[in-house]
Amino acid sequence: MHSVPEISQQTVLITGAANGLGSALAQAFGTAGATLVLVDINEDGLRQTAGNLPNASIYAADLSDADATRQLAQALRADHPAVHTLIHNAGFLVPEPFAGMTEDRWNLTFNVGIQAAQILTRAFWPSWLTNGAAAIYVSSRSGIEGFVNEAAYCATKHAIEGFVKALAMESTSSGIFLHTMTPGMYMRTPMSERNYPPDLKTKWVDPIELTPAFLHLALRTNPALSGQRLDAWKLTQQLKAAS
Numbered sequence: 618m619h620s621v622p623e624i625s626q627q628t629v630l631i632t633g634a635a636n637g638l639g640s641a642l643a644q645a646f647g648t649a650g651a652t653l654v655l656v657d658i659n660e661d662g663l664r665q666t667a668g669n670l671p672n673a674s675i676y677a678a679d680l681s682d683a684d685a686t687r688q689l690a691q692a693l694r695a696d697h698p699a700v701h702t703l704i705h706n707a708g709f710l711v712p713e714p715f716a717g718m719t720e721d722r723w724n725l726t727f728n729v730g731i732q733a734a735q736i737l738t739r740a741f742w743p744s745w746l747t748n749g750a751a752a753i754y755v756s757s758r759s760g761i762e763g764f765v766n767e768a769a770y771c772a773t774k775h776a777i778e779g780f781v782k783a784l785a786m787e788s789t790s791s792g793i794f795l796h797t798m799t800p801g802m803y804m805r806t807p808m809s810e811r812n813y814p815p816d817l818k819t820k821w822v823d824p825i826e827l828t829p830a831f832l833h834l835a836l837r838t839n840p841a842l843s844g845q846r847l848d849a850w851k852l853t854q855q856l857k858a859a860s
Contacts, residue, residue, distance in 0.1 A: 619749035619792035621837045622701060625650030629835065630693065630700045632680065632733065633707030635662025637806030638755065638824040642704055645828035646835075647673060654697050656680070656689065657707070680707050680733035681725045690740035700741050702751040702835040705734045708773075711811075712766035723769045730773030734780065749792025751835045754781055756797040756846065778846060785844025794843045796834055800827055801850030829853045 629646045633639035635657035647653050647670035657663050660677035667673035674696065678689040693700070709729045711722070734754055741750065759767055760774035778797050785795045803813065803821040813821070830852035834842070 621749070623650075624832060624835060627701035627835065628652045628654060628697050628699055629702045629704065630654040630656070630697070630737070631704045631706060632656045632737070633705075633755075634666055634675075635659035636666070638800070638804060638827065639704075639706040640666045641824040641828055642706065642831055643667070643670060643673065644825065645832060646702075647671075649832060651702075652697075654693060654700065681709070681728040683728065683732060683736065686733050686736045690736055693737075694740055699744065699748070700750065702753070703737065703741065704753045704755070704831060705737065705777075706755045707733060708755065708770075710767065710770045712770075714766055715768040718769065726769035727773050727776075730770075731776040731780065734777060738784070745793045746788065746791045749794075749837070751794045751796075751837050752781075752784075753796050753798050753831060753834055756799050758799065760797065760799065760846070781846075782844050789843075792837070794834065794837045794840065796842060796844075797846045798830065798834075798849050799846065800824075801848035801852075802827065826850075827853055829856050 624646060629651045631639050631642050631653065634643050634655035643653055643655055643666050653670055653673040655663050655667055655673055656676045656678055658677065658679050663675040663677060667675050676689055676692065679685045707729050709726045738752060754777045756774050756777055759771045760778045763771050781795045781797050804824045805821040806824060827849040830849040833852065833856055
């Protein structure tokens, strides 16, 4: 069994950290004392997220670009050779009919969601096979259902679900805990500001309310959960009830 460090002793890599859930996760892990590695294309947003977090490093990168993501991965390995927890939260959704979608728009959505996930995972995989890790990939209902005008986004989220299941089967005895995480509750984020209809905007919550589930998974307490799709809202409520 690998020794799992407390959150305060972990280095945590979070993509899509400039706003929304990614920024909330940075606040939660930073408050718990983690060393933060924050990635987003929006450098100004990253600086705002990291502003009150003393142990945060920021990396502005375009995760839709494979070469840029590989260069990022190389820099991250050099600067932070031991990443204990990866949270791939970055995503891109602009609803539009498939008939009008350009190939560039398709590739942007898919590359941010799954290409970047595999490049960053691959960068740390050899270390994780030796030392263990937690890797959490943010999914949604689009990972198990289909939605009108979301062909690229649904394909991306379905892909991340399969990616995690397969890698969990390959690493059962390595101490790597892999999960997909669906929010399970409507969140107020820049993406939902653009895409939610008015009725859902009356139900949304601050994404900080979902972060206890991610903190819990970073501690790797239950091997049976590796490879599973989890619900952040439900898991958070269960943790509250048990405390």
